[in-house]
Amino acid sequence: MKNIEKENKKKYFKKTKLFASLIAICILSLSIIQIIVTNHGISSGDNVTKLEEEKDRLLEENDKLETQIAKFTSIKNIKEQAKKIGFIEASSIVYLSTPLPVALNTR
């Protein structure tokens, strides 16, 4: 009886030891993973800053281009450029279609 009890105790102790070891390994590995991920994330802060600077630079360039487009496509600029290349204001307008009469005078 005593031997069986001893055996059971040994088995129980082994199981507990195994379970505790598994828990410890999980905790350790998760901690290591967290450290790795956090470290990776923190060092990415540098990349984030660079990307944000690049984004700001591109937005600013976009702004400048939009301003240039607005300047070049302004109606006053178009008028000036048209004059420079020889366009003139039409002196007479000829309408190709005329409205149909409501009634015709026939003989």
Place this chain on the structure above:
Amino acid sequence: MEKNSRLIIITSIFVLIFFAIIAKLFQWQVLNSEKMSILAENQHFITFQIPALRGEILDEDKTPLVKNEVGYLLYANLKNINQSKEKIAREIAKIIINKDSDGKNKDLLMSEEIRIKNIIDTKDAIWVPLAHKISVEAKNQIEKLNIKGLGFEEEKKRFYPEGSMSAHLLGFVGKDINGNDKGYFGLEGYYDLQLRGKDGKLRQEKDAFGRPIIFGETDEIKTKNGRTLVTTIDKSVQLIIEKYLKEGMEKWGAKSGSVTVMDPKSGAILGTASFPSYDPAKFDDYKNNLYENPLVGETFEPGSIIKPIIMSMALQEKKVKPNTRCPKCSGPRRIGEYEISTFNNQYHPNLTMTEVLENSDNTGMVYVGDLLGKETMYNYLIKYGFGEQTGIDLEEEETGTVKPLDKLYPIDAATTTFGQGIAVTQVQMIKAFAVIANGGYLIKPYVVQKIIDQNREINVKPDLGKRILNNEVAKVLSEMLVNVTNKSPLHFPRDLVPGLNKYKISSKSGTAQIPLFGHYDPTKTIGSVVGFAPTENPKFLILVRLIEPTARPWGSDTAGPIFFNITKDLLTYYGINPEL
């Protein structure tokens, strides 16, 4: 014993150290907690203010009338300035005035130099702003000077691709008492809250090098950029009216002038110009009295251009018909101690109502007023919207003046029929005239047709208003005004504008005297023409007004050519085939 005393001494030392630590911790965490929190906050966190972009203003085609462009705030870190303040002020002033202004005004240069020097001289200041919203070119030039202590911070500024086109309509962006951007006059003023947006804030955890920590604490108040306005303004129409207005003012020597074009069916303002004007990008360089928009902010006595409105009342009330004859038009009319005459002292007995308008006969209009009665006329004037704001979406709108009924004496009622003794704004005039053009409805003029918010578009529905006239009355009066255009001896011969004789155009000219300290100035006039085309299906309504034309006093001679030239170009622009 010796062992005990050493133990006691060491223990005492440890206890003392322990209490010293507690005391220091108490000092940091309790007595100086606020200061330490701030230091910790600054050490661990970085906070950015993200300024909202002010909304743009676009024309009806969604091309920009007002945009934002990159500008810079020039500041000085006074502790690092190591050059002569006078020299710095002079160099900077030369660049700013040359780059951002015509550079011809020596006074402007001198005052800018003094202003900058005074700022640099500020006592007990470390950081001072020297100039706001300088251009990129100016910034590059200042950088080349290599003056230690100067720095730049980006700040957006307004950019006007069309220069000073429609300046009065747009308004400008200045500063409020707190130094923040604020819109004044025109659309910038009326829609300031919508255009302004809301600044955002970003608070981020940072590392020792100042770089953001991705998994760190982040607080953000999102920036809300200002809304963009899509107006009803057509740039081509605007260009046309500015061209002819400038030419006309020069030719007739007018002190100032305005032209407005409106769609009479919807109330959409297609173009509006006034001169003298100003450059909204450099509004500081101009006198304050130029900022006011004459379309809504100036009142004037309309003169004969109000006669069709009065006639419409009599037609609607069936007091007259187009062929009703005036039995009191053979000579001047006496009202109490006053005598009312025609503008040229010529009289035509038994004029028809159509002829009263053709000849712009004051005595004929007084007869119409008699038939109408002053109470009915007054009620119609209020119905037409005179004496109150039209509700147009522009800042600083005036109401004009209509004499109250109990103060409308017989002479006042008589003079009102030919547009004296009543004060109106231009926008009130075009709103009233549109009733004739659109078949009888009192539409509400407006400038903004759409508001764009992030990715959403909000359409502004036109207010088509209530019916003032029957459709038949409006049509009849429109035809009477065609006669005025074609047959009036007063009108600028429109045959001088090629092609116009193939169209039916309804119009009326007017010449009003200018009141001066209780009487009328005999030497100065306001010349106007108002009309719409084509008569059967009006596409546009135009009001031209010239103040104090010196070459000739009459509206038909001065505002008339401007009106018909604009009409011709607009008929071509809209591709409207000749009707006749």
